[in-house]
Amino acid sequence: MHALEWVGTNGTANGDNAFQTGSEDCWAVIHGSDNLAWYQFDAHKVGWIIAGSFALAATIVSGFHIAAHLKHYTIPRQQRHIVRIILMIPIYSIISFLSYRFYREAPYYTAVRDCYEAFAIAAFYMLMLQYIGDSTVEQKQSMREKRGLKWTFPLNCYSMNPSGRRTFVLLKWGILQYVIISPLDTLVTIIAHANGVFCPDSMRPKYAHFWVAIIDFISITVAMYALVSLYRVIKDDISEHRPFLKFVAIKLIVFLTFWEGFVISWLGSNNIHVIEGTKYWTKDNVVDGLTALIICIEMVLFAALFLKAFPVAPYKRPEGTHRTPMRRAFVDSLNFIDFFLEIWYVIRWLLAPITHRPPQEPDTEKGRFGRMDINGAVRYNPGKNIDANGAEEVSDAIAGEMSVLATYYQQLVGLPAAQSLCSLIGLPKLAPYWPALLGLAVFCQAIRLSSNALSSLVFGAKFDSLTARQKYDWGIRVVSQVHALVVVVLAIPIFFKEELLRDTLYGFDNYAAWVYTIICGYFLWDICVSISDRKKLGLGFVVHAIASFGVYILSFRPSLQYYGASFIMFEASTIFLNINWWLDKLGMTGSRLQLYNAFALLSLYLFVRIIFGTAMSYYLFKDLSARGTETPAVLYYFYRIANHAILGLSYYWFYLMISAVRRRFPAKVVEKAKKVA
Numbered sequence: 018m019h020a021l022e023w024v025g026t027n028g029t030a031n032g033d034n035a036f037q038t039g040s041e042d043c044w045a046v047i048h049g050s051d052n053l054a055w056y057q058f059d060a061h062k063v064g065w066i067i068a069g070s071f072a073l074a075a076t077i078v079s080g081f082h083i084a085a086h087l088k089h090y091t092i093p094r095q096q097r098h099i100v101r102i103i104l105m106i107p108i109y110s111i112i113s114f115l116s117y118r119f120y121r122e123a124p125y126y127t128a129v130r131d132c133y134e135a136f137a138i139a140a141f142y143m144l145m146l147q148y149i150g151d152s153t154v155e156q157k158q159s160m161r162e163k164r165g166l167k168w169t170f171p172l173n174c175y176s177m178n179p180s181g182r183r184t185f186v187l188l189k190w191g192i193l194q195y196v197i198i199s200p201l202d203t204l205v206t207i208i209a210h211a212n213g214v215f216c217p218d219s220m221r222p223k224y225a226h227f228w229v230a231i232i233d234f235i236s237i238t239v240a241m242y243a244l245v246s247l248y249r250v251i252k253d254d255i256s257e258h259r260p261f262l263k264f265v266a267i268k269l270i271v272f273l274t275f276w277e278g279f280v281i282s283w284l285g286s287n288n289i290h291v292i293e294g295t296k297y298w299t300k301d302n303v304v305d306g307l308t309a310l311i312i313c314i315e316m317v318l319f320a321a322l323f324l325k326a327f328p329v330a331p332y333k334r335p336e337g338t339h340r341t342p343m344r345r346a347f348v349d350s351l352n353f354i355d356f357f358l359e360i361w362y363v364i365r366w367l368l369a370p371i372t373h374r375p376p377q378e379p380d381t382e383k384g385r386f387g388r389m390d391i392n393g394a395v396r397y398n399p400g401k402n403i404d405a406n407g408a409e410e411v412s413d414a415i416a417g418e419m420s421v422l423a424t425y426y427q428q429l430v431g432l433p434a435a436q437s438l439c440s441l442i443g444l445p446k447l448a449p450y451w452p453a454l455l456g457l458a459v460f461c462q463a464i465r466l467s468s469n470a471l472s473s474l475v476f477g478a479k480f481d482s483l484t485a486r487q488k489y490d491w492g493i494r495v496v497s498q499v500h501a502l503v504v505v506v507l508a509i510p511i512f513f514k515e516e517l518l519r520d521t522l523y524g525f526d527n528y529a530a531w532v533y534t535i536i537c538g539y540f541l542w543d544i545c546v547s548i549s550d551r552k553k554l555g556l557g558f559v560v561h562a563i564a565s566f567g568v569y570i571l572s573f574r575p576s577l578q579y580y581g582a583s584f585i586m587f588e589a590s591t592i593f594l595n596i597n598w599w600l601d602k603l604g605m606t607g608s609r610l611q612l613y614n615a616f617a618l619l620s621l622y623l624f625v626r627i628i629f630g631t632a633m634s635y636y637l638f639k640d641l642s643a644r645g646t647e648t649p650a651v652l653y654y655f656y657r658i659a660n661h662a663i664l665g666l667s668y669y670w671f672y673l674m675i676s677a678v679r680r681r682f683p684a685k686v687v688e689k690a691k692k693v694a
Contacts, residue, residue, distance in 0.1 A: 064306065068117045068313040072110035075316035079106035082320070083347075085329040090346035092332055094151055098144035099327050100350035105137045105270060106323060110316040116309035123305035124215065127278075128206040131233070134271060135199035138240055139356055141267050142192040145247060148255040169246045177246070190363045191243025196356055198236040202229050211549045241271070259326070266326040270319055278308050361434055439573075446525060447573035450534045457538025458545075464499060465492035479603050487602055493546060494595045500539045501588040501595075507532045511582035518579070522640050525575035529582070533572045536585065540566035557666060564662045583633035586625050587667070593618035619675065626667040 083103050086096050112130040116123040150158065168177045177184060209215040209225035216224035244264075252260055281304050439448040447454075469488050472480045472495070483491065511517065511532060517524040543562040551559050565584075572578045593614055600611045 064310055065118060068114050068310050071313040071317050072114035075110040075313070075320045076107040078317070078320040079103055079110075079323065082324055082327070082329075084343065086327075086332065087343040087346040087350075089329055089332045089334065090341045090343070090349075091334055093341075093346070093349060095144060095147045096332060096346075097350040097352075098140040098147065100347070101140035102137050102144070102267065103323055103327060105133065106316050106320045108133050109270070109274070110313060113309040113312040113316070117306050117313070120306050120309075123309065124210045125207055127305070128203040128210075132199050132203040134274075135195040135237075135240070136353065136356070138237075138244065138267065138271070139192050139196050141263065142189075142244055142247065143355070143359075144263075145251060145255065145260065148258050148260070149251050169242060169249060177250075186363055186366050188243045188247050189359065190367070191239050191246075193356065193360045193363060195236045195240035197360065198232060202233050202236075205229055208549060212552070237271070237275075241268070262326045266319065266322050269322075273315060274312060277311055281308050444570065444573040446530065446575050447570070450530060450573070453531075454534050454538045454541065457535055458541040461496045461500070461539055461542035464496045468492040468495035476603065483602060491599075491602065494598055496539070496542070497591055498595045500535075501591040504532065504536055504539075504585050505589050505592075507535070508582045508585035511579065511585075514579075521579040523574075523576055524578060526578060529578045530573065530575075532585070533569050533578070533581065536569050537566060540569060560662055561666055564658075577637070580633060580637045584630065587630060589625050590618060590622040593621060622667075630667060 083100055086100055086103070090096055109130055112126045116126040119126075205225060206215060206229055209229070214224060215226050215229075221227060248260065248264055436448045439445055439451065469480075469492055472491060480488075480491070511526070511529045514524075514526045514529060516526045517529065540562055544559070544566055547554055547558040547562045568577070568584065569581060572581050596614050597611060597618060600606065600608065600614065605611055
């Protein structure tokens with residue numbers, strides 16, 4: 018990822034593993050006189066089998082349940098929410114199993130699980146609204162006759178007007194605020210835990226767990242209060258849908274997972290000492306493991322309960338009727354744009370007294386704000402069935418799927434909030450590309466997470482013998498290598514784009530914009546990695562990531578698309594930098610192959626970063642000075658500072674790399690290699 022990471026590795030561990038025992042170590046206990054260790058080995062193994070079996074069973078049952086709804090996807094307005102709710106079962110099961118198996122990472126998995134809980138609760142709320150009406154107007158009309166009601170305890174001393182616009186929006190906001198706060202809590206939890214300041218077994222205010230727990234408790238309490246309040250108002254009107262059973266099924270999962278975790282954590286607290294650590298598991302590991310094991314078992318029961326609470330029968334149609342393809346239905350159910358549109362509507366309603374611009378009534382079927390159409394891509398209507406034996410129909414089906422994805426992408430691009438924000442921050446050209454940018458950042462993380470499994474298959478025991486820290490760094494290098502190989506090739510045509518040659522400073526080209534989207538997505542991911550691991554990597558990497566992202570994101574102003582391609586070529590040296598690191602970790606330190614790679618690395622680094630980079634920086638600032646009045650002073654100095662920071666780091670890293678080569682390869686070895694070559 019960065020040049021400095023190559024210096025000083027010398028085939029040793031990149032960092033000490035701060036953890037005493039990994040989850041794999043529990044399987045490596047040797048038979049002997051240590052009966053306690055052998056018992057713990059068996060207990061962990063049995064627990065793993067139990068958790069995995071129940072998680073697999075729950076996932077299979079829920080998978081068939083979801084598939085049945087997708088097969089009979091006849092009322093998308095309702096069934097998209099039902100599928101989202103049923104997804105709780107496999108998500109909870111799989112994450113709980115992973116929390117038990119990889120108990121050191123349990124807090125990360127749990128945070129993701131709790132994040133999805135917010136979307137499931139919001140989906141149930143939206144489902145109840147759909148039962149009483151397809152649009153907001155119909156929903157409010159059905160609630161108009163509700164009079165003389167009181168708010169739910171403890172606010173039951175106040176009257177409630179369900180048909181009032183304020184009540185309706187406040188109930189909706191009570192639910193949707195949890196969709197906003199829960200992901201933020203998840204993000205804070207992951208960052209705090211990675212930096213050692215989360216402390217899940219402590220409720221002291223100086224630790225992040227205290228504040229995350231309080232905020233999450235308040236948020237979910239407000240959400241459940243709004244949910245109960247709406248249920249009390251409309252339960253009689255939707256009795257045919259058996260809302261009580263659905264409500265109990267949802268609330269039981271939320272209730273049990275919260276209080277089970279609370280009670281088990283309390284039993285393991287420093288004041289109680291009921292749960293203690295073992296030789297291989299810390300007290301926190303035991304608490305997380307017990308909680309995960311219990312949830313895995315419970316999910317089988319909830320999977321069966323969900324079959325009863327969310328039946329498929331009401332949505333079935335006669336055989337032979339044209340149906341929406343299952344894949345398209347599944348994509349529609351995972352399209353959470355309707356949630357974000359509802360959030361945007363409520364925010365605009367809350368800000369209306371300030372902006373004096375009342376928002377339009379939300380209507381997802383006709384298109385929110387006159388631009389969006391969530392359901393336009395997926396409806397229950399006659400269409401071609403896919404014939405497995407007909408190549409043309411298969412081709413049409415694939416084209417249809419791509420059309421659906423393109424429609425969703427255009428919906429994201431067309432969000433007024435996104436367009437306004439891009440204009441507000443001075444990046445108007447970013448509007449068509451921001452979803453892809455964020456998606457590519459997530460894709461980089463997906464590559465990192467999957468790289469270890471693939472590397473284990475390719476390199477076998479050599480990779481498996483690496484420490485947890487080295488495996489983490491290995492994944493980072495894989496992402497860096499993929500990025501470098503892709504962008505270096507894609508950047509070459511930018512130098513020949515006529516629009517950019519005519520105006521090297523402020524020209525704009527769509528092809529170049531897509532290349533910069535890929536780069537910005539990578540450096541956004543790079544910023545997150547560098548900040549989360551700043552103690553190990555150092556401040557230099559954080560500065561490099563932020564400066565690089567800042568320079569490339571400004572290409573959407575638009576500015577410097579032509580010169581930006583020059584700095585993209587810096588990544589060519591990264592290819593050999595990563596190869597050098599991998600040779601170290603594979604036990605090939607000091608080998609002839611590494612020596613040849615070092616020659617290639619230093620030569621390419623000298624050319625693309627030092628010589629070519631310095632020359633292009635000179636021409637860049639020459640052009641900026643000639644057209645200085647066209648560039649705001651803030652941006653002008655930002656370009657200079659960021660560029661000098663990147664070049665300064667490049668010079669410094671080049672010096673360190675030369676020193677490292679001289680230490681690693683004595684002069685005699687170098688001369689011998691030259692003669693052989």
